[in-house]
Amino acid sequence: MNENLNNSKGLDAALAGLDMMEMDDIFEQGTDGASVPADGLSMFRDVPLTVTLEVASAEVTLGELSRASVGDVLPLDKAVGEALDVKVNGVLFAKAEVVMVDGKYGLKFVNRKAAPEHHE
Secondary structure, eight states, X not given: OHHXXXXXXXXXXXXXXXXXXXXXXXXXXXXXXXXXXSSTTGGXXXXXXXEEEEOOOOOOOHHHHHTOOTTOOOOOSSOTTOOXXXXXXXXXXXXXXXXXXXXXEEEEEEEEOOOOOOOO
């Protein structure tokens, strides 16, 4: 069951590699003597993330999908030429265009989504 709850082996490896005795190096002393993060993201830079490109989507019923056969076309919800969604670990991160880089696909970011605001 523990395996099902924890699918992020990369995160486990990164956390296991942290030396708790060196945690003081992560923080600097502020002018008022309080500890402040040296660089808020520096300790997370090596955490692996999954970046995916979502071309488009469509909502269909199970019945419609079960009747689909080779050669059928399923219309999607994006217009040709529209920027595609770049997701990081399943969360929308940016919009991008597909480009070619040395014979391979690449992403050219056209805008970056702001972090969602938290209202309390």
